[in-house]
Structures are given as structure tokens and as C-alpha cells.
Amino acid sequence: MKAAVVLTPGEIAIEEVPDPAPGPAEVVVKPAAVGICGTDLHIMDGEFAPAYPIVPGHELAGEIVAVGSAVVGYAVGDQVAVDPSLYCGYCYYCKRARGNQCENWGAIGVTVAGAAAEYVAAPMANLFRLPEHLPARDAALIEPLSCAVRGFDVLPRHLASSYLIYGSGTMGLMMLELAKRAGAESVSMVDLNPERLATAVRLGCSAAVASAGELVAPRGFDVVIDCTGAEAAIRDGLSRVGRGGTFLQFGVAGYDARVAIEPYEIYRREITITGSMAVLHSFERAGELMAAGVLDPSIFVSHRRPLTSYAAALDQFRQGVGRKILIEP
Ligand SMILES: NC(=O)c1ccc[n+]([C@@H]2O[C@H](COP(=O)([O-])OP(=O)(O)OC[C@H]3O[C@@H](n4cnc5c(N)ncnc54)[C@H](O)[C@@H]3O)[C@@H](O)[C@H]2O)c1
Ligand SMILES: [Zn+2]
Ligand SMILES: [Zn+2]
Structure with a gap:
């Protein structure tokens, strides 16, 4: 063959x-x-x-x-x-x-x-x-x-959660589709590629932006999912998890990627950082x-x-x- x-x-x-x-x-x-x-x-x-x-x-x-x-x-x-x-x-x-x-x-x-x-x-x-x-x-x-379903398995499930998803490739878009069905209050998508964002809009996301800084979210987000594997996106995403919120590392980062965490804020805001693999x-x-x-x-x-x-x-x-x-x- x-x-x-x-x-x-x-x-x-x-x-x-x-x-x-x-x-x-x-x-x-x-x-x-x-x-x-x-x-x-x-x-x-x-x-x-x-x-x-x-x-x-x-x-x-x-x-x-x-x-x-x-x-x-x-x-x-x-x-x-x-x-x-x-x-x-x-x-x-x-x-x-x-x-x-x-x-x-x-x-x-x-x-x-x-x-x-x-x-x-x-x-x-x-x-x-x-x-x-x-x-x-x-x-x-x-x-x-x-793989996206496995990712959702490690997330808490509460109706009316706000989701912030970095990466609007296949995986980010699948997360968007699952979040909609998981009773999300909103699903905001971040991507540097405007064509990728256009698909997210077509699928009914709440917001599609090149930088999460464009979003008005004074309390942050209940669920932040990285679907890029990019250090910059992960760093930004960790800073936008709201009180009691969860950060899911789904994207595959390089072996040498490093981002700083703020232990005080993780304690103070009761933040969960988790991952899901395959x-x-x-x-x-x-x-x-x-x-x-x-x-x-x-x-x-x-x-x-x-x-x-x-x-x-x-x-x-x-x-x-x-x-x-x-x-x-
Ligand atoms: N955890 C798992 O089980 C699992 C399974 C499949 C894929 N993955 C990983 O998930 C990630 C996404 O997969 P995919 O197939 O959608 O990849 P993809 O390359 O199609 O999509 C990634 C998107 O991220 C965007 N992006 C890159 N850097 C960014 C940044 N700094 N800010 C905002 N957006 C940025 C890109 O423009 C692209 O649209 C990859 O890292 C992949 O290896 C993980
Ligand atoms: Zn694959
Ligand atoms: Zn075994």
C-alpha cells in the first residue's frame, strides 16, 4: 500500500x-x-x-x-x-x-x-x-x-460561566462549541489571525478580539482556556482568571516555555490552574x-x-x- x-x-x-x-x-x-x-x-x-x-x-x-x-x-x-x-x-x-x-x-x-x-x-x-x-x-x-471533551472534563461546570478562549484554530473553535452547550453566559475568543476570528464569529462567540485587553471584564473570566500553546497568550490568560476561576492549559507549549505565576493571587482569588492531555x-x-x-x-x-x-x-x-x-x- x-x-x-x-x-x-x-x-x-x-x-x-x-x-x-x-x-x-x-x-x-x-x-x-x-x-x-x-x-x-x-x-x-x-x-x-x-x-x-x-x-x-x-x-x-x-x-x-x-x-x-x-x-x-x-x-x-x-x-x-x-x-x-x-x-x-x-x-x-x-x-x-x-x-x-x-x-x-x-x-x-x-x-x-x-x-x-x-x-x-x-x-x-x-x-x-x-x-x-x-x-x-x-x-x-x-x-x-x-481531546476537547477531555478538557471539559477537568473544568468545573457551572451554568452562566464566562469563558475566555485563546486561539481560534480547530481546538479553540471546538471549545467554543462545547462551551455554548455547557451553558456559558459568554464565550470570548482571542486570536492574532483575523480569518480565524471570523470563523469564531460565524459560530456565535460573544466577542472576537486580537487582544483580551479590548474586552470589558472588570471581574475577569470564570474559565480561561489556552488553545495556542504560545507563551504570550498563556501569560496574558493567567492574568485574566476571575476570583474562583479556572485556567486550563490545553495548548501544547514548547518544552522551554516559562511563565511566572503570582502565588499570592492564586491564594487570594482561589484560582485553579489545570491541564488536559489527549x-x-x-x-x-x-x-x-x-x-x-x-x-x-x-x-x-x-x-x-x-x-x-x-x-x-x-x-x-x-x-x-x-x-x-x-x-x-
Ligand atoms: N491538550 C490536548 O489534548 C490537545 C489536543 C489537540 C491539540 N492541542 C494543542 O492545542 C493547540 C491548538 O490546536 P489547533 O489545532 O487549534 O492549532 P492551530 O494552530 O490551528 O490554532 C492555534 C491558534 O492560536 C493562534 N495564536 C497563536 N499565538 C497566539 C497568541 N499569542 N495570542 C492569540 N492567539 C494566538 C493562532 O493564530 C491560531 O489561530 C495546539 O497547541 C495543539 O498542539 C492540545
Ligand atoms: Zn490531533
Ligand atoms: Zn499504562
């Missing part, structure tokens, strides 16, 4: 590689679509993936084309989305229901061959069956949505939200490209052009 292969950091090519065969409790999926995100850039830049060469692609949905001998409940032809998370199940954190902190953490498209290929193998346990009305080519959005028992619920129409794929997906354009699509994502780019292998 053909696959996009990151040969070494910085070097990617479309290559002929052996077709995957399903293990006993695995299926082989023909991806209808695979999304590109920051993780793929990290892999391209020599971070995250423990070994090269690696086929990237962890945001995927498609059709089952082969099933292993022990697979029950799924058959060739079924349409599924795939949770890429591979938890060991036996380490300290897995035993405590924190699989995303697994000491032997792995993921399809990061530590084992991913979906930027004509076929990909996946454990039966990781499948979400798509309802008939949800096309697999749109269901690649379930994986990033499942998927934790949130894939099934994201699938259900997607099936319920929480995300409009015609707004979230800006480009659909063939596998041969994988490298170009990575570059385009790096430049911040468009929104979610899907590869259709």
Missing part, C-alpha cells in the same frame, strides 16, 4: 510499504479521512515519536476491510472512527483510570503506524461505530473533539456529540487533500492557512 512516511525528522515521502494485517483483536481500516494537527508537526520536527520511520495520522475514520480472528461485533464494511490511544492497562496510572498518563503510552500515528496510508490496523476496543447519517470522511473530527474515556462521548451534530463539518473542515499532498498539507497547516485539513487517502 501507499503511505506517507516520516523517514527522519524533517523528511517525509510517499512510499510503498507492506499492508497491515490485523492481530486477533484488531481490525484493518481503510481511512476515508485523516486529520492533520500540531502533533503531526511535532513528529515532523523530531518530537513525540520515539522512533523513525513512522507513518503519521491519528485522527481517523473509515471502513473496516479486515477483522482479526477474535473480533466480535464488527464486520468488513462497518464504518468506524478510531481512538488512537494505546494504553498498556497494567501500569500505575492505567490501574487508576488515568490511561492518558500511561507509563507505556502509545498511539496510532505516533508510536505505531498511523492512518496517512491506504490501510491502518486498530484494536477493536478503540472503535466507535458511526451512525448511518455520519459520513466517515467527516468523522475524523471525532478525535480532536474527544483522550481519556472521552472518545465515545465525542462520537455521540459529533453524531448529534455539535460540529458542522462544512465550517470545521477547510481543505480535503489526497494522500500525495500530505507534505504540502503539513506545510499549509504550519502556516496557519485554513482550519482543519483532512487527507483522504
